[in-house]
Amino acid sequence: MRPHLDDVLRRTSDAEQVARRFLKLEAASLTFGAMCIDARKRIGEFIERVYNKQRLHSALDYLSPDEYEAGLTRLRQDPLAAIQNLQTVPN
Secondary structure: OOOOHHHHHHHHHHHHHHHHHHHHHHHHHHHHHHHHHHHHHHHHHHHHHHHOOOOOEHHHOOEOHHHHHHHHHHHHHOHHHHHHHHHHOOO
């Protein structure tokens, strides 16, 4: 007995739907993967441009890491001037 044409078309339609779903999931997966790769490439730029230069850190007395490091460098180069500078800053 041969299958009815409607049954064959229904099975084909189901297979097409499964294939479409698979392709959509695969495309979404590739898109997400590309986004992750892009994020990994750009994280260094974010750290250098925003996190170290602009963002203030409470653990660093509300200075950016770059400002804090510059103060440490000044302190190491000329400790006496750094101490005198602290004494002239109003509380």
